[in-house]
């Protein structure tokens with residue numbers, strides 16, 4: 412059973428962006444599976460860094476798409492991406508210092524990703 416279930420209603424209608432969102436969900440599920448197997452902290456860090464690296468790449472592609480279609484809320488959305496990156500590093504500090512558990516981390520990442528897709532990314536859909 413996956414930790415995060417991809418739902419068709421998360422699709423914004425752009426093939427590349429939707430695939431990137433699916434990949435982010437897969438990475439989260441991969442992290443969940445490794446945590447269920449009681450993997451090392453080092454492996455959690457590696458997966459988290461890959462998640463952040465891929466999220467940055469994805470944000471750049473999504474912002475390029477918003478520019479191409481002249482999405483009116485581009486600057487707001489760009490700031491939301493910057494905030495997401497800041498939040499994930501802040502949460503990692505909390506996790507590293509023992510103030511958040513592995514499950515807290517997973518729940519944080521779930522909301523971090525899915526809330527952004529629902530509240531922000533889906534707004535792009537009607538401009539495609």
Ligand SMILES: [Fe+2]
Nearest residue numbers: 473527531532
């Ligand atoms: Fe976005």
